[in-house]
Amino acid sequence: MNPPEDKLSTYLRYSVSRGLCRIVVIGLIFVVGTRIFEPSAVANWPCTTQDDCRVLQGGFCFAGLCRGPNENLVRPLFPVAVAPFSDITPDGSEAELTQSLATTLRAMLVPTLFFDVLRADEAPTGAAAEGYQPRAIAFSDWSRAGAYAVIKGTVGVVPGNERVLDLYLYLVEEGRHVPLRHDRQLINHDNARSRLIRWVDDLLIHFTGRPGVMSTKIAFAVRPTPLGNKEIGLIELDTGKETLVTNSDDINVLPTFAPGDNQIAYTGYRRGTTHLYINEKPFSTYENLNMGAEWSPDGKLVAITLSKDENTEIYLLNGTNGEIYSRLTQNSAIDTSPTFSPDGKKLAFVSNRNGAPQIFVMNVDGSDVRCVTPGCSYCTSPDWHPFGSLIVYNAMVGNGQFDLFTVAVDSGAVRRLTNGPGTHEDPAWSPDGRYIVFAGSGRGGDRKKKQLFITDADGRHVVKISTTDGDYATPAWSPVVESDEPFQPIQTPSQRVSGNKEVTLR
Structure with a gap:
């Protein structure tokens, strides 16, 4: 008994x-017209003394964490928008997968506590119709919507009829594309989540210096x-x-x-x-x-x-x-x-x-x-x-x-x-x-x-x-789960696929 x-x-x-x-993230510090600088060094390492933060060259120890020399004591959440993804397969057969990827990515970003993810209904009018090349993006509209960065994605095909996921990170104020290591990956319904995890880790490395x-x-x-x-x-x-x-x-x-x-x-x-x-x-x-x-x-x-x-x-x-x-x-x-x-x-x-x-x-x-x-x-x-x-x-x-x-x-x-x-x-x-x-x-x-x-x-x-x-x-x-699947780049980071046509980012 x-x-x-x-x-x-x-x-x-x-x-x-x-x-x-x-999840709902509490608090957003973002002033329109004020530049939020991208971190360029390791951020938020634990510390007990000033010496623990000397790697940041002018950083300081505050509340048990290392802060950069220009970092405000109240850390901002980076306002990020995930635009509707585009199905660019020749027969348009991957619309369901394409949109589920955008929804899943949006959900993944929130619990990192580094991003304030704009709701889908906060996107500018016409966002679903605009392209994914820089000249086709209305950056001023995304800025007015409150986005510091916008993420776009496409699902297309490569020779052998395999599906390929292309992800694009753009800094809105500069209208600049930021290439990440896993921007382009082969994808299917079974490995979609692991592919997005790889890319989110790249994103966190870019903004914070460490993977997630x-x-x-x-x-x-x-x-x-x-x-x-x-x-x-x-x-x-x-x-x-x-x-x-x-x-x-x-x-x-x-x-x-x-x-x-x-x-x-x-x-x-x-x-x-x-x-x-x-x-x-x-x-x-x-x-x-x-x-x-x-x-x-x-x-x-x-x-x-x-x-x-x-x-x-x-x-x-x-x-x-x-x-x-x-x-x-x-x-x-x-x-x-x-x-x-x-x-x-x-x-x-x-x-x-x-x-x-x-x-x-x-x-x-x-x-x-x-x-x-x-x-x-x-x-x-x-x-x-x-x-x-x-x-x-x-x-x-x-x-x-x-x-x-x-x-x-x-x-x-x-x-x-x-x-x-x-x-x-x-x-x-x-x-x-x-x-x-x-x-x-x-x-x-x-x-x-x-x-x-x-x-x-x-x-x-x-x-x-x-x-x-x-x-x-x-x-x-749990510990971090390392992928047992080696990453194989498909093409150079600047090359993308549109249907069966190769295009180059400018």
């Missing part, structure tokens, strides 16, 4: 959070119905498609991503035991609790919470077979929620050894333990930045509500990312360090149920990504 879930939740309050879409995370997924725990048990689910970031990974009469919580394709690990309550599973297969089955696991950056070790010796402690397991490698904590308090530093040499974790849950850091051998949130009365759910010294966590701020904070491990500097309404819990970084996913309530809808949201690294923009009426918790972000 399963125990009451609220009893299990008492343990899981300390547990680690591991780690799109119909559109190929990633977010795992989570959810109670689909008020009386149901918690299950593990998955959201595809590029499409917002949401599916359940588990579907059982048991309790499944605390998902994380294990090394390998589609490997999701989670804590499952089965027949009176709390074990760690990978895709329904038992991985850690020691007596009592097995929960809150995270793999080291190299995949060789797993940090996990076990209570095999009665007390709740943090252990390292062999990352392949689950055998115990070492015990890291030996304290009468509760120690849980381990998260690795980017180099794998340190771990952050939660302990109530000072009387209340706080965030601690130690070496991977268990030495040099220190508290990094000494002023916090209830701090849990740490997640270490994928290549920085920042740890994001949630802290109780009153009335049982939580907000998100970051702490710089080296300096101890704390920054608050959210400030109501409602609660914000279980944060997890994206693999590129730009975003944080979390579970929250109070942003519309049922205040008793938590939904999933993402925010940028400084907490300025928040968007909802979950799609059902369930109660969500403990999201985890």
